[in-house]
Amino acid sequence: MIKFDSYRVQDKDGVYDETLTCIDRDSLSNSIEMNKSDQIDFTAVNDESIGYQLLQNENYIIFDGQKYRIKQAEKDDEAYDLKRTVSATHIWFDCQYVYNYDKINGTKKLSASDLMSFIFDQNELGNHGFTWKVQGSTETATFTDYGEKSGLECINDCIEKFNLVVIANNKNITLIPLGKWQHKTDKSFRYIHDTPTFTANIDTTEIQNIARVYGKTNAPVTSPIGTAVGTISFMNGAPVVDDPNKPTNTVQTLPNGTKWVMDSKVVANGETWYRVSTNGWVNEKYIVFDKNGDIQPENHIITEVTGQGTIKTSTDSDKENTSSGNSLPIGNAVGTVSFVGGAPALSDPQKQDSIVNHLDNGTTWAINNKRVINDTIYYEVATNQWVDAKYISFDKDGNVKPEDHTINPVTGQGTVKAEETDSNSTKDSDDKTDESSDDDSDTTKSDSSDSKESNIVYVYDSPFTPQNKTGRTLSPSSQWRVSASVSDGAQGKSWYKVGTNEWVPQDQLDFSGKTDVSPGDVTPTESIIYDSPWTPQHEVGRKLSDGTQWKINGEITDGANGKTWYRVATNEWVCADNFVFTGDTDVEPTEVNKGDDDAAPDDHSTDYFQPFIIRDEKSISEWGERPGPAITNNDIEDPIEMRKYALSQMKTEPTVDITLTYSGDNELNIGDMIYCDIQPENFTTWVTVVSSKYNPLSYSNSYEINLNSTPQTLSDYELSIQTSLANARYNAAISLSNGSITNPWLTTKVGEV
Template identity: 30%
Template sequence: MKSQYDETLSCIDNSSWSHNVEMNQTDQITFTALQDGSLGYQLLENENYLYFLGQQYRIKQADKDDSGYDYHREVTTTHIRFDAQYVYQYEKHKGSWTVGPADLMSFVFDQNELGNHGFTWSIIGDPPKVEVTDYGEKSGQDCINDCCEKFNMVVTADNKHIYLTVMEQFVKKINLSFKYLNNTPEFKTSIDTTELQNIAKCYGKTKEKEEDNTSSDSGSDLSDTDVDTTDIATKDASADDDTEYYFEPFIVRDEESIKEWGERPGPPIIDERFTNPEAMRQYALATMKSEPEVQMSLSYTGDEPLSLGNMVYAIIRPENFETWVTVTAVKTNALSWHSDPEISLNNKPQNLVDYEVALQKSIQLVKGHLSGIGRSLSAVDTLANNAWGMGTITKKVGEVHDRN
């Protein structure tokens, strides 16, 4: 931690090594260290540094686990870029402010009274500017997260130099395909409709609240880029009918989602800062989870190294699934020659569309097979024609006859 000692680690259990990188989320190394009497083992303490492939990681956990004669430590480290949480801007830029990512990064990293702790940064691309209000009281990590969210950017780093790249320039197609049972022995897809919502009632700013709070900004018409989703509250839609609003509460519907999945009403969306109904409507449409969560992952046995943002064509024959996918997370063990990388893929709406197309292909194949053997097609026809409109998949699996 004070740069007094450095030592090559001979104490690592190679099979335990895991380097996990996830787009805009994680860059972490974990491993088990075995007590071998080395200086390196003793240096595995909280806040000391680990160096791997030219990058610096800070030890955040070094749990001692001694049982009998088995002495070892479970070590977790995070990339030094996450030390941006210790850069802090206590001031606020008062009022409305039209900004790009460079404006926010400069304000938080370069214009605070505590300094930037050695961090530098670069912006790659020129995303459209957005409006923010009273921006400040943020850490450097908060600012990076804001840039990724507001400008659709990806953060990468070379030690303490931060790169923020617009998504369109970060994602690149490569000459590689994932082929099931060729270089992809495992492929998993999960579609979760648990939190699906495509109808909500919207409540904006109340006039009573404006009169009681003279410090609030009554003239702001906020768009969806101004509001953090953590500011949303929920309440009983039947509360105080005498409340006066700047616009009448209204119901918003995501018709595309309703067409696909049926009506899925959910909790009201309330934000006291909205005085413009159209801005409120756009924000509600962006806030509701009107599409299911799609998670895709696979293991990869090929020789081509994969990086975040690589676009690869996936061919999964048993599922009739073919589409472009983007690598969003890579988990590797560089210390074990027989360990295959675990790859996570993007969960964009297009993947869901491609998956639905694959399902329809599978249905048609089943229909053709049943027709060839003279079986009734009534059940599978129902599945093909009606299931997607209801947002559920059903099939006939048997019959129960009442003896009476």
């Protein structure tokens, strides 16, 4: 007597547990497909049993120790309720109700275990009783801001990224690599004997073996910001990280209120970070640039614009920008407090009651910065200590005047002062004594050398601190044109401009010669072109005349001197103060959006790596070149990982769809590797069961089976086709040699009546 497995039904609260006696045996179907489905379907006939009444949505079917949740229980007639169509899904699919709303912030390399742990174990809503484990897989993949997912979505990510298979024992889920999930058995499929039907189809429609691949965009790009000074403004201080793209490793904490010099910034994961040391970065949310002594960072991001303007040179373009109240450099000044009652020092020059110190009259102070607040100048004598300029003088012994970074256009022509000679000296060697000692001779040589050194006029690259000698000197009595002057510049001196980026002290030029012309102020009619919109800037040696019109293709705001700059040619920048847009054909600059120009190519300059083309040479050798759609993954930063991902997405081999019916005595499970021997097709190979459908209550014990499509299966199937073709050719050749038509039912020779 055949003993069938029983099916039971439980209510969702666990009060009732009944054996089902109402199942129509012929309607029963247990079907399972790898990673996709596991369900029971049947029709139940109303036998007025408790079990029949329990066939309701969300109750459970129990079979072979596994729970299946009823998702459909449709009555054929609501009035009489003679039968119900029931469909129940394995309970492991209930993991779709496990949900984690949090995210793993940033871009990180995560394993399957990392994903499962985050979604199932680090979930404030709980995991609904699910347990899990990952066996044999430690591979990682790149994910960005992973989260806001259900447990089922997480498992599908693991399946896709790491080629894993789900093995479920109710709510206990195991993920295992496909290669370890497949296992050879001593079972076999033999045509006619236990496999009455067999079909195999090969489909080459979707083969793709060439693709262009694109990875993650918006890679962090470090950009300079000049020399900025910011203040930490956070109660608990600011954490410093060594990698803004993965801001988890804090290397130190900067105290609240401390000031830091910064030279560059980077945007990573949508956040801006400033560099405060070689490998130290601080998030912008912890820093402000509006405290005393702070210097705003320059903007080194060029905006692509289109426009056209007319030159109208402004004297403001060469002056300091004092309107912002920011700290401005004044070189290495030294001043003396010159007020009977001394001088109050303020922590904030905008608050007259913020006195933090009192400087005694007559004391001397080194000063490097100034601020202009409501037209009043304040000098910084110590960190966060500012003194009104009215209390300080720079005309005492040892004082050094503050630099005024204003360049005044002038016109003039002067002569380098001639070498001074000593009237008491004599050139007659007879007046020298022959008894001069060696020491006296050395002293004479030294004095002569010092005299020559003092008459050398060095040329500097800037009138302000820091400045450097250009390596060029001006000869005594040579005449030079002067085009600009600085009243209070480096070294406490005034300076004249004698060439492009060439400055000499004013006291080295004389204007008493017949053709000399004392410098006079001029209204500039030409605008200086600089090689950069950022400090340090240098003139390129060319100027733009007033009234001329120029196209503009780039813009920088908050550039050198806190001003806006326009690009008029490659590496040629003009201050925006020198442009007007009032002419009939003038057009104010507007940003160029890539979408405005369909022909504008995307250079992918902000991608983590440049797009590239991959080729599967093995597939190409077998099927020819089959290019297809581009493959994109905005989570992948590494080109090697991207190549691996792209190859996994392309169908480089045809799809082989093999189905059969099995009526043998063996019980078949997905994952079983079974030897397949289909002699009429000349097809013999190992295959893996990936889905099955059967009726446990049927006397026939018949399975509908789908087998895997692997390169080996494909190779074996192609070999079977070649074998069949060879056999057909052989039979045709034999038939022709016998003079007969190749029809097994026709034996008449050709030409025979």
